[in-house]
Amino acid sequence: MNFEQFSLDRRIVAAIKTVGYTTPTPIQQQAIPIVLKGHDVLGLAQTGTGKTAAFLLPILHQLTQGPLRQARALIVAPTRELAEQIYEVNVDLGRNTKVSSVSIYGGVSKGPQVAALRRGAEIVVACPGRLLDLLSDGSINLSHVKTLVLDEADLGSLQNDVLSREFYAN
Numbered sequence: 001m002n003f004e005q006f007s008l009d010r011r012i013v014a015a016i017k018t019v020g021y022t023t024p025t026p027i028q029q030q031a032i033p034i035v036l037k038g039h040d041v042l043g044l045a046q047t048g049t050g051k052t053a054a055f056l057l058p059i060l061h062q063l064t065q066g067p068l069r070q071a072r073a074l075i076v077a078p079t080r081e082l083a084e085q086i087y088e089v090n091v092d093l094g095r096n097t098k099v100s101s102v103s104i105y106g107g108v109s110k111g112p113q114v115a116a117l118r119r120g121a122e123i124v125v126a127c128p129g130r131l132l133d134l135l136s137d138g139s140i141n142l143s144h145v146k147t148l149v150l151d152e153a154d155l156g157s158l159q160n161d162v163l164s165r166e167f168y169a170n
Helices: 010-019 026-036 051-063 080-093 111-119 128-136
Strands: 041-043 073-076 101-104 123-126 147-150 167-169
Touching (some): 010 051, 051 123, 051 147
Parallel strands (some): 073 123
16 A cells, blocks of 8 residues: 555645655554544554554645635644644645644743734644633634544543554544
């Protein structure tokens, strides 16, 4: 299997080649087609297996269609390091498209983040605390968000039978 088989936007396929991905990992093979169809996915896989690309590639593909400069995908990450990592992968994979993104997290001045939001971005990668802060002061509009990713979500409340599976989709 190769990435061309997903029928992703040609600009995204070009970026995939540029970053050096050659064949999809198992989590990518399973998740990408389901996300492209608009279904919910819960992906469980070890670190380094390509989970970030598994959700970013179909999101980027979907966002190449439709309006620009409004938040249509929200990715929530627990730490600023993970938010920045996701943001950087997104920049690499979306480099040939007009889809833009912004990373927002605490511990730094929110001025540049608010300015980036005002310029417009289709993908917002956010840590919960700063996201709530920006929501409370009206600096971010999430009314157009159609896709939500909870990366590194706490799965402790899920049933053991779901956790015992490598992959779950609905």
